[in-house]
Amino acid sequence: MILGALVNLGVPVDELNEELKSLKVDPFEIVVENVVEQGMSGIRARVELHEHHHHHDPDHGHHHGRHLSTILKLIDESELSASVKESASLVFQRIGEAEAAIHGIDIEKIHFHEVGAMDSIVDIVGCCLALHKLGVNEVSIRSLPQGHGMIECAHGTYPNPAPATLRLLEGFPVEEVDEPFELVTPTGAALLSVWRTAEVPATGSRAAKMAYSFGHRKLNGRPNLLRATLYETGGRRSVEAPNIP
Secondary structure (H helix, E strand, C coil), rough: HHHHHHCCCCHHHHHHHHHHCCCCCCCCEEEEEEECCCCCEEEEEEEEEECCCCCCCCCCCCCCCCCCHHHHHHEEEEHHHHHHHHHHHHHHHHHHHHHHHCCCCHHCEEEECHCCCHHHHHHHHHHHHHHHHHHHHHHCCCCECCCCCEEEEEEEEEEECHHHHHHHHCCCCEECCCCCCCCCCCCHHHHHHCCCCCCCCCCCCCEEEEEEEECCCCCCCCCCEEEEEEEHHHHHCEEEEEEEC
């Protein structure tokens, strides 16, 4: 949903697909579609994987997922800019630190499950690249939605939000929502924890563009979407996301 919002704010998806090819991953394509749900229009983004050649991935096929070192090497050996590499690597580092703290083991022993899948790697690195291409200097977030109930993870059944998500979002304002679903994933939490610089846009900011991005799950009582707003002030750009209409 974050990737879709950034694309909808003006990042050409063709440019993302072309520049992300330097990642040593299986062939993929970021695909976007126009969506109208519950009277709201926006886009839905997804990462489609094609043939699987595995590119000498030493962790491929391991039932525990990929190691942090493997993912960081994929990012480091790409042809992306230094700032995009740094941002993407920090996101995975944050996830690793959260998982290590929760499970009580060394970060080097952490194996990434869903987040270590190729589509998730493209998603996270693509988000960092998209934010860079927008020329954004600041990211503000007012609050995040928090669901309830239980969710199924690679480690078993956990309370919602997942422990890793809560760890990553320590200090964030939250909004209790009557939905029994995972409304903020560890991936989204890690991206926002790395990017966030403020709770609200700077005084005097001008809203230049607003974008809506839909998720793939249908919620019970509200549209499953993220709203992001691009602000401009004094020659600087900032994004406020996510927000709930």
